[in-house]
Amino acid sequence: MKTSAEKYQSLVDLALAHGADRAAVIDTADIPFVPELRQSCEQNRCGRFDTCWVGPPALGPVEDRMREAVGFPAALVVQTIGQLEDSFDYEGMVAAKDVHDRVFRAIRPLVHARFPQQKTLDLSCGCCNLCEECTYPDQPCRRPDEAVAAVEAYGINVNPMLTACGLKYNNGPNTVSYVSLFFLPSTKKTERFCEST
DSSP, X not given: OOOHHHHTHHHHHHHHHTTOSEEEEEEGGGSOBOGGGHHHHHTTTTSOTTSOTTSTTTTOOHHHHHHHHHTSXXXXXXXXXXXXXXXXXXXXXXXXXXXXXXXXXXXXXXXXXXXXXXXXXXXXSSSOOSSSSOOTTTSOOSOTTTOXXXXXXXXXXXXXXXXXXXXXXXXXXXXXXXXXXEEEOOOHHHXXXXXXX
């Protein structure tokens, strides 16, 4: 029986071909979910708490989000690595985040095209930044099909997750790394079809 990494290797190749510095597939069962991570959101560490439709508290309880994620068998992990002048290079961090967002948006429709009749769950780093100003809470989201929640808002502990799939959290001095996830649907229908032909 193929592992998730073997089943989805073409998606890893696709991510690397479209700007990811590193990519891997992880079984959802190996992703460490830590509900207490949501406290960082509630303490407004990112400065975006209660300002966005796809962030807490509008996103709903972390337990609901974790249940949603574990309904998928595997996830594609996409990582970009930015170079900094030094560890205080805030402008470099922002520029690296912009690069990561572009890579995520380039890969996303390609992942969706692989599963045209199935849903994926796409999470990026940081709160959604599609619109200059979110309509939350007064008006509905302008771009609900494009808006994306943060990995951490789902209670995912990124550092041990990266270790579990063979990637590094810290990629050397004067670097910053960003991570996105694409939770992938089951491939059992495809496997059964292939085995019967």
